[in-house]
Amino acid sequence: MGNYRFILSGGGTGGHIYPAIAIANELKKRYPDARFLFVGAKGRMEMEKVPQAGYEIKGLWITGLQRKLSLKNLMFPVKLIQSLIKAGNIVAEFKPHVAIGTGGFASGPVLQVASRKGIPCVLQEQNSFAGITNKLLAKKAEKICVAYDGMEKFFPADKVVKTGNPVRESLIREAGSKQEAAAYFNLEAERTTLVVLGGSLGSKRINELLADNLGLIEELGIQLVWQCGKGYYETYKDLGTEHIKVYDFLNRMDLAYAMADMIISRAGAGAVSELSLVGKPVILIPSPHVAEDHQTKNAQAMVDKDAAIMLRESELDSRFEAVFRKLASSPEDRHRLGNNIRKMAMPDATRRIADEIEKLLPTAI
Numbered sequence: 001m002g003n004y005r006f007i008l009s010g011g012g013t014g015g016h017i018y019p020a021i022a023i024a025n026e027l028k029k030r031y032p033d034a035r036f037l038f039v040g041a042k043g044r045m046e047m048e049k050v051p052q053a054g055y056e057i058k059g060l061w062i063t064g065l066q067r068k069l070s071l072k073n074l075m076f077p078v079k080l081i082q083s084l085i086k087a088g089n090i091v092a093e094f095k096p097h098v099a100i101g102t103g104g105f106a107s108g109p110v111l112q113v114a115s116r117k118g119i120p121c122v123l124q125e126q127n128s129f130a131g132i133t134n135k136l137l138a139k140k141a142e143k144i145c146v147a148y149d150g151m152e153k154f155f156p157a158d159k160v161v162k163t164g165n166p167v168r169e170s171l172i173r174e175a176g177s178k179q180e181a182a183a184y185f186n187l188e189a190e191r192t193t194l195v196v197l198g199g200s201l202g203s204k205r206i207n208e209l210l211a212d213n214l215g216l217i218e219e220l221g222i223q224l225v226w227q228c229g230k231g232y233y234e235t236y237k238d239l240g241t242e243h244i245k246v247y248d249f250l251n252r253m254d255l256a257y258a259m260a261d262m263i264i265s266r267a268g269a270g271a272v273s274e275l276s277l278v279g280k281p282v283i284l285i286p287s288p289h290v291a292e293d294h295q296t297k298n299a300q301a302m303v304d305k306d307a308a309i310m311l312r313e314s315e316l317d318s319r320f321e322a323v324f325r326k327l328a329s330s331p332e333d334r335h336r337l338g339n340n341i342r343k344m345a346m347p348d349a350t351r352r353i354a355d356e357i358e359k360l361l362p363t364a365i
């Protein structure tokens with residue numbers, strides 16, 4: 001009983017990978033005998049992060065379509081055809097009962113071939129603005145699990161279910177104490193700690209901001225956990241000290257959240273969902289480089305409920321210092337923001353998505 005097979009595909013950035021891992025973990029809890037296969041894009045983050053989470057992954061040779069004319073674009077049709085063939089073989093061999101797509105280009109070929117073979121497909125869209133892959137796949141999906149109202153403007157209304165974004169349970173349930181986190185980061189448990197998150201790939205502008213403000217942070221007696229991103233690590237790693245810990249990527253986000261008295265973060269959908277669950281005061285600095293400026297919309301939704309502070313990149317030079325000083329010196333502000341953001345959490349998201357997937361499973365196997 002319950003020997004189901006699930007294929008999951010999504011990736012390119014953590015924002016697409018971790019929801020897929022959270023969904024797989026929930027299904028595994030319900031069906032310990034089930035088998036899981038992830039499909040990602042060769043060379044991208046998922047090829048490393050999915051095996052770390054204990055799942056098998058196969059890689060397709062695919063990239064996104066660039067907006068401008070480039071050699072990469074000329075190769076796109078070749079890569080797409082090759083990926084469709086490979087995805088076809090993977091699906092034919094694995095024979096999943098359900099295919100789950102969490103966005104990002106690798107999920108395109110996989111869900112396309114799965115739906116053509118009559119395998120029920122479920123999509124999960126993290127953002128308030130639908131990604132191109134999910135939009136293309138929407139017609140073929142049985143259900144589309146979303147986190148924001150109004151997603152019917154992108155997807156067929158009868159397929160949309162508002163569930164919220166799945167968050168890895170380890171970030172919430174197993175959240176360690178500040179003591180444990182301090183030992184892990186080699187910092188002092190009693191000292192105020194700022195955690196800086198640049199999104200799964202790191203943020204150039206947030207890194208520059210931090211580098212310019214290390215004097216201020218030191219003056220305020222604050223210690224720092226700084227996730228700068230893999231591509232920026234060489235530039236910033238030497239700034240680490242007894243009170244400043246620089247990371248390319250944080251593998252223990254649970255401990256980073258446990259350590260934080262305040263957070264500076266990009267406003268990716270996953271970051272915002274996690275921050276709501278952990279209920280920490282945050283200054284959101286949305287990336288202006290994403291489709292339809294959706295991170296600003298994610299951040300604005302929090303600001304509207306007095307649940308976070310937002311600073312646009314264009315305001316950093318003029319406002320960051322004053323805003324940061326005020327937050328650092330006001331336990332009341334931190335407490336209020338932390339409480340308000342916690343009210344935005346949707347802690348049942350993963351379970352509700354798994355419920356939707358369950359409805360599509362054959363009853364007897």
Ligand SMILES: CC(=O)N[C@H]1[C@@H](OP(=O)(O)OP(=O)(O)OC[C@H]2O[C@@H](n3ccc(=O)[nH]c3=O)[C@H](O)[C@@H]2O)O[C@H](CO)[C@@H](O)[C@@H]1O
Nearest residue numbers: 013014015018126199200227249250253268269270271290
């Ligand atoms: C630049 C870009 O394209 N950003 C998009 C990307 O963001 P990005 O990939 O940054 O994703 P999110 O903020 O949604 O989620 C980041 C995920 O990575 C994890 N994490 C992050 C840093 C770290 O050191 N360790 C770690 O584990 C977080 O816990 C979280 O689970 O996908 C999001 C969800 O589709 C979008 O809303 C973002 O606009």
